[in-house]
Amino acid sequence: MMEIEITINGRKRRFDVEPNKLLLNLVRDDLHLTGTKYGCGIGECGACTVHLDGEAVLSCMVLAVDADGRTVDTIEGVADVNNLDPVQEAYIEEGAIQCGFCTPGFVMTTKALLAENPDPSEAEIREYLKGNYCRCTGYVNIVRAVQSAARKLGS
Amino acid sequence: MRYDRILEDLLNRDDFLVVGRSVVRTDALDKVLGRAKFTADYVPRDTAVVKVVRSPHPHALIEGIDIEPALELPGVQMVLIAADIPGENQIGYALPDQPFLNDVKTRFVGDPVALVVAADEGSAVEGADAVRVKYSPLPSVLDTVDALRDGAPLVHEGGNVALTTKIRKGDIEKGFSEAEAVVEDLYDTPYQDHMYMEPEAAYAIPEGSGKVTVIGGMQSPFLVREKVAHILGWNLNQVRIIQALTGGAFGGKDDMGPLVCAKAALAAVKTGKPASLIFDREESVAYSNKRFPARIRYKSGADKEGRITAIDVDITLECGAFANRAPFWLWRQTAHAAGPYEVHNASIDGRAVYTNKVFGGSFRGFGNVALHFAAESQVDRLAGELGMDPVELRLRNILKPGSRTTCDQLLDHSVGIEECLTKVAEASRWSSRKRKRNGSKVTGFGVSCAYHGISTSRSTPDWSAASLILNQDGSMTYRTGICELGQGAPIGHAKIVAEITGAPMESIRIEVPDTDSTPNAKPTHGSRGLMLGGTAAADAAIKLRERMVNVAADMLGCPEGEVDLRDGKASRKGEPGETIRFPELAEELYHRGVSPASYGFYAAPKRYFDPETGLGVNYSVYTFAASVVEVEVDTETGLCEVVKVWPAMDVGKAIDPLVIEGQIHGAVSQGIGFTIMEHLKLRDGVVLTPGFKDYVVPSALDTPEYAPTIIVEEPYQHSAFGAKGVGEPAIISIVPAITNAIYDAIGVRLNKLPATAEMLHAAMRGGAR
Numbered sequence: 001m002m003e004i005e006i007t008i009n010g011r012k013r014r015f016d017v018e019p020n021k022l023l024l025n026l027v028r029d030d031l032h033l034t035g036t037k038y039g040c041g042i043g044e045c046g047a048c049t050v051h052l053d054g055e056a057v058l059s060c061m062v063l064a065v066d067a068d069g070r071t072v073d074t075i076e077g078v079a080d081v082n083n084l085d086p087v088q089e090a091y092i093e094e095g096a097i098q099c100g101f102c103t104p105g106f107v108m109t110t111k112a113l114l115a116e117n118p119d120p121s122e123a124e125i126r127e128y129l130k131g132n133y134c135r136c137t138g139y140v141n142i143v144r145a146v147q148s149a150a151r152k153l154g155s
Numbered sequence: 156m157r158y159d160r161i162l163e164d165l166l167n168r169d170d171f172l173v174v175g176r177s178v179v180r181t182d183a184l185d186k187v188l189g190r191a192k193f194t195a196d197y198v199p200r201d202t203a204v205v206k207v208v209r210s211p212h213p214h215a216l217i218e219g220i221d222i223e224p225a226l227e228l229p230g231v232q233m234v235l236i237a238a239d240i241p242g243e244n245q246i247g248y249a250l251p252d253q254p255f256l257n258d259v260k261t262r263f264v265g266d267p268v269a270l271v272v273a274a275d276e277g278s279a280v281e282g283a284d285a286v287r288v289k290y291s292p293l294p295s296v297l298d299t300v301d302a303l304r305d306g307a308p309l310v311h312e313g314g315n316v317a318l319t320t321k322i323r324k325g326d327i328e329k330g331f332s333e334a335e336a337v338v339e340d341l342y343d344t345p346y347q348d349h350m351y352m353e354p355e356a357a358y359a360i361p362e363g364s365g366k367v368t369v370i371g372g373m374q375s376p377f378l379v380r381e382k383v384a385h386i387l388g389w390n391l392n393q394v395r396i397i398q399a400l401t402g403g404a405f406g407g408k409d410d411m412g413p414l415v416c417a418k419a420a421l422a423a424v425k426t427g428k429p430a431s432l433i434f435d436r437e438e439s440v441a442y443s444n445k446r447f448p449a450r451i452r453y454k455s456g457a458d459k460e461g462r463i464t465a466i467d468v469d470i471t472l473e474c475g476a477f478a479n480r481a482p483f484w485l486w487r488q489t490a491h492a493a494g495p496y497e498v499h500n501a502s503i504d505g506r507a508v509y510t511n512k513v514f515g516g517s518f519r520g521f522g523n524v525a526l527h528f529a530a531e532s533q534v535d536r537l538a539g540e541l542g543m544d545p546v547e548l549r550l551r552n553i554l555k556p557g558s559r560t561t562c563d564q565l566l567d568h569s570v571g572i573e574e575c576l577t578k579v580a581e582a583s584r585w586s587s588r589k590r591k592r593n594g595s596k597v598t599g600f601g602v603s604c605a606y607h608g609i610s611t612s613r614s615t616p617d618w619s620a621a622s623l624i625l626n627q628d629g630s631m632t633y634r635t636g637i638c639e640l641g642q643g644a645p646i647g648h649a650k651i652v653a654e655i656t657g658a659p660m661e662s663i664r665i666e667v668p669d670t671d672s673t674p675n676a677k678p679t680h681g682s683r684g685l686m687l688g689g690t691a692a693a694d695a696a697i698k699l700r701e702r703m704v705n706v707a708a709d710m711l712g713c714p715e716g717e718v719d720l721r722d723g724k725a726s727r728k729g730e731p732g733e734t735i736r737f738p739e740l741a742e743e744l745y746h747r748g749v750s751p752a753s754y755g756f757y758a759a760p761k762r763y764f765d766p767e768t769g770l771g772v773n774y775s776v777y778t779f780a781a782s783v784v785e786v787e788v789d790t791e792t793g794l795c796e797v798v799k800v801w802p803a804m805d806v807g808k809a810i811d812p813l814v815i816e817g818q819i820h821g822a823v824s825q826g827i828g829f830t831i832m833e834h835l836k837l838r839d840g841v842v843l844t845p846g847f848k849d850y851v852v853p854s855a856l857d858t859p860e861y862a863p864t865i866i867v868e869e870p871y872q873h874s875a876f877g878a879k880g881v882g883e884p885a886i887i888s889i890v891p892a893i894t895n896a897i898y899d900a901i902g903v904r905l906n907k908l909p910a911t912a913e914m915l916h917a918a919m920r921g922g923a924r
Contacts, residue, residue: 029200030200033189034189034192034195034196035188035189035190036189037193037352037353037402038195038354038433039352039353039354039436040436040846040847041435041436042436042846044436044846044847044848045352045436045847047352074189075188075189076188076189076190078188078189079188080188081184081188084187084188088187088188091183091187092179092180092183092184092187093179095177095180095813095814095816095817097180097182097183097186097187098403098641098642098643098817098821099351099352099353099400099401099402099403099404099640099641100182100183100185100186100187100191100400100402100641101193101351101352101353101402101403101641102352102402103186103187104187104189107187125855126855126856126858127856129854129855130854130855130856131854132855133350133352133847133852133854134352135349135350135351135352135403135405135821135824135825135852136352136403136641136642136817136821137817137820137821137824138820138821138822138823138824138825138853138858139820139824139853139854139855139858140816140820140858140861141816141817141820142855143855143858
């Protein structure tokens with residue numbers, strides 16, 4: 001067991017973890033933050049995307065011990081029900097949500113994209129999102145949502 | 156009953172309140188906040204984990220199973236084999252050919268033999284590895300040609316043909332003798348994996364000694380209840396099934412729901428403790444049902460005028476190890492064999508054949524994807540032979556009101572395919588389309604039509620039920636067994652309820668399907684969720700509305716015909732001054748002893764067919780679609796890109812345009828994947844591509860440009876507001892539209908999908924122009 005300290009969604013927390021524990025499992029099992037999803041477990045689908053020090057990472061590919069001393073943000077930390085993030089608003093308004101299983105990962109990736117590049121072209125959006133799979137929407141309304149979110153944040 | 160007119164007369168509104176408008180999905184908020192709960196999100200830490208011990212052989216006798224080495228491991232709690240099943244060891248859907256846990260022989264790589272129940276994931280995996288199964292491998296059959304040979308190894312004792320279908324109509328010899336052009340070819344379509352983002356999952360909680368609750372991903376809670384009860388040997392009322400939000404299903408979880416839930420339930424009941432079974436991605440791709448592969452021999456002829464004079468179609472469906480839905484799938488293919496065209500002379504034969512491979516099953520389009528790939532390729536080729544425009548030839552044969560289907564079903568109304576095709580040809584400027592060449596890249600255009608019967612297949616009786624309660628505070632509780640899978644059908648029901656009762660959308664709570672309290676709506680499949688389920692919702696809402704109007708009229712002192720219900724208020728038409736808010740109206744209903752609860756039930760008109768000729772009335776109604784696509788093929792590499800799609804669909808009545816567009820985009824994306832990208836590779840029955848890296852599905856980089864969706868509304872008389880299902884036709888029409896466009900671009904017709912770059916490259920080298 002190793003003792004680690006992570007700031008999760010703005011709150012500093014201490015954990016005793018096995019050295020092989022995945023950040024995904026720490027978030028889901030120990031913290032009950034179940035918005036972060038298991039889709040493949042080997043870094044291929046994007047459903048488990050969280051932010052590590054503000055950067056989008058696949059939490060199934062990060063060991064919990066590697067997050068020691070760092071900041072982790074999950075979908076639950078993005079907003080509360082009365083104060084949605086513009087990215088979340090845009091996903092709802094544009095019909096970018098169907099089954100919703102991939103949605104948290106997409107929102108986290110989109111937030112990272114817009115933090116890096118506030119005015120991305122459509123091609124840049126598609127390139128940035130290519131690691132997040134969605135089997136329901138065909139990505140049309142997701143790309144529209146990202147464009148709409150960029151406009152909301154820019155205005 | 157004519158629900159389209161009843162509702163318009165009843166509501167007598169100039170404009171609908173919510174029907175026909177795009178509204179924000181009521182489930183979207185929780186989903187975007189990460190608060191929506193899928194099955195795995197319900198499972199508490201330290202719940203026992205179930206792992207399936209699976210056959211590594213495509214075909215083998217089981218000589219013995221030694222569970223002792225697994226039981227010796229500290230984390231393993233129990234190992235279950237066939238002898239531990241209290242009920243019948245049988246979980247076949249249509250035919251009793253699928254043992255739940257195998258003890259005699261295994262029929263595909265992945266066939267279940269035992270269940271290990273352990274304290275944690277690691278122990279369960281170790282336990283599954285430790286179970287010693289002694290197999291005696293048998294010769295296997297790995298394709299339908301081998302399976303049909305004399306003396307082929309038998310997958311099941313009764314022979315390798317699970318069932319056959321046929322249609323005989325008119326006189327095909329006469330038809331072909333009248334033809335100016337006759338074309339014939341063989342069309343092969345492969346497995347397709349659903350690749351829903353959420354892998355299969357179930358969580359079972361035993362209660363006392365005679366009840367179990369299972370939370371899982373599924374499409375038909377009442378089917379799951381039936382199968383779980385059957386395995387446990389219990390009554391239906393001892394099993395409670397709750398459908399958790401399901402992270403994509405596309406047909407797959409209609410079949411997998413019972414299989415996965417029953418395993419978790421058996422483990423929970425046997426151990427007396429909660430148990431969960433959650434597939435990893437590899438298990439999901441390697442061992443879960445797939446789109447059934449098919450080989451279709453298709454011969455068709457057309458006269459000088461371009462009228463199709465006869466079709467002669469022979470369908471071989473590959474079941475894999477079990478028939479599963481094959482009787483229904485094959486019948487759909489047989490019944491739809493002509494495509495959406497009127498053909499008077501038809502001979503169609505189908506057979507479903509067992510092989511020692513992963514079993515096929517339900518998938519969006521349900522047989523019609525493979526069938527239309529063949530039929531719509533043939534129509535294009537007939538047009539080519541006759542030197543006629545492919546749209547023109549289609550229009551000369553297209554189904555219209557008054558036409559009869561291949562099965563001789565009279566289509567007296569709600570037939571909008573001619574308008575779909577005409578409009579989509581106009582929008583895409585079909586007649587002035589031009590192929591472009593840019594270096595090694597060539598563009599081409601393709602068109603295709605599609606139709607899909609809405610309702611259950613094989614003329615099984617179809618009905619649906621729903622319930623609606625007006626609570627004391629004026630809010631409403633709506634229950635349906637139709638599942639939310641991402642497609643939004645229950646939200647469509649809520650819109651129908653809102654329209655009829657005047658309740659605001661946000662005041663209607665859609666409860667999760669729970670077999671202990673939800674009326675049986677029958678399955679969420681066959682594009683029936685909105686049409687059948689929504690009409691039951693309308694029936695419940697009409698009954699409640701009548702009581703609300705009756706009480707409101709008395710309170711307002713006006714005739715019932717003058718009461719208007721909208722925005723959560725009752726008022727007298729033309730006099731919006733005096734209003735009764737729904738909380739007050741609800742209190743009054745309770746006070747007067749007028750029932751605030753209503754049960755809706757809707758049965759589709761009766762259908763039937765003659766098994767000898769296949770003729771009869773097969774489906775309640777048909778949804779129609781037409782697509783034009785533009786592709787660009789790189790003649791150097793064979794890489795094909797779908798550049799632009801023009802979609803059109805006859806939806807009966809659009810309940811929510813945004814939801815319809817979402818269904819079209821998603822279906823087109825899966826169709827693009829099926830046609831040019833997705834390739835499930837097997838060797839000796841082993842799936843070699845069990846993940847996103849090897850089984851490549853469309854990403855955000857693989858999205859075409861979409862022209863605005865053309866929505867045609869030819870209402871169906873017997874459904875709420877005239878709506879028909881929209882989930883499936885778009886994938887059916889897109890597949891042949893793409894292959895027809897590839898032919899237009901490079902003059903190569905690939906009759907075997909997928910048309911990956913590798914395949915197209917090889918085909919071009921082998922005789923391209």
